Amino acid sequence: xxxxxxxxxxxLSPLALWFGYKPIRILAxxxxxLDCVSATICIDDISQxxxxxxxxxxxxxxxxxxVAPFETNPSVIFCSSKSCFNSFGLNDMRAVTVSTFGVVVGxxxxxxxxxxxxxxxxxxxEKLGNLEVWFDTPQWFMEGMAYSLTDEREVLxxxxxxxxxxxxxxxxxxxxxxxxxxxxxx
Numbered sequence: 244x245x246x247x248x249x250x251x252x253x254x255l256s257p258l259a260l261w262f263g264y265k266p267i268r269i270l271a272x273x274x275x276x277l278d279c280v281s282a283t284i285c286i287d288d289i290s291q292x293x294x295x296x297x298x299x300x301x302x303x304x305x306x307x308x309x310v311a312p313f314e315t316n317p318s319v320i321f322c323s324s325k326s327c328f329n330s331f332g333l334n335d336m337r338a339v340t341v342s343t344f345g346v347v348v349g350x351x352x353x354x355x356x357x358x359x360x361x362x363x364x365x366x367x368x369e370k371l372g373n374l375e376v377w378f379d380t381p382q383w384f385m386e387g388m389a390y391s392l393t394d395e396r397e398v399l400x401x402x403x404x405x406x407x408x409x410x411x412x413x414x415x416x417x418x419x420x421x422x423x424x425x426x427x428x429x
Contacts, residue, residue: 269345272320275330285320287327294353295321302358310366310392311423317365318345319358325350340364342373356393363389370423381429383409 272285279285286295299319307313317340322328328349333339337352338361346361367385368376376385382402387410390403398404417425 269318269320269331269341269347275327277320277327283316283318285318286323287321288323291321291323295319298348298353298355298358301355302362305355305359305393306362306366310363311370313362313366314369315343317343317362319361320345320347321353322347322349323353340368342376343368356395359393360389363392367426371427375427379429380426382406384413384426384429387411387413 273279277285277287278289280289280292284292284295284299286292298321303313303316320331322331328334328336328347331347333347333349336349338346338348338357340346340361343365346358346365348358348361352358364385367380367388371380383406386403387406387408390399390407391410391414394407399407414422
């Protein structure tokens with residue numbers, strides 16, 4: 244009886260995750276109705292592929308030139324419809340990075356600066372470690388770095404403006420030498 248229960252739990256666990264924690268769907272976007280045209284781009288509307296490819300290339304070049312090279316090129320899911328984006332459980336956001344598993348871009352996030360912002364988060368996960376980012380890295384560092392490096396607006400809404408200011412003061416005070424090593428000790 245115990246063995247059957249254990250087997251049932253093992254068999255049903257992936258389904259429970261799939262339906263209970265929708266961001267997990269980033270691991271198998273094809274099962275969520277998307278076309279994966281490469282190892283880095285999945286899309287819900289193939290007619291938008293050229294635009295998605297241009298956004299990806301632009302953001303990728305920006306990050307590698309101005310921040311650091313990626314260890315692994317980020318995978319991006321481009322959702323042109325709200326229903327696609329919501330199917331990942333993300334609702335009102337423009338885009339979101341799910342660890343180093345990938346980025347999901349919603350219909351309001353199809354801009355190079357938004358994707359570059361998410362690529363900063365991907366890079367942070369690569370350089371600092373997924374668990375460290377989730378549990379140890381201050382929010383001002385995570386968001387402040389992304390906004391500082393990718394957002395040209397003079398003033399941001401709070402708390403983003405304060406995060407950007409704190410990050411910029413941290414960089415100014417400590418310089419860029421051993422940047423990632425110092426970030427790990429925050």
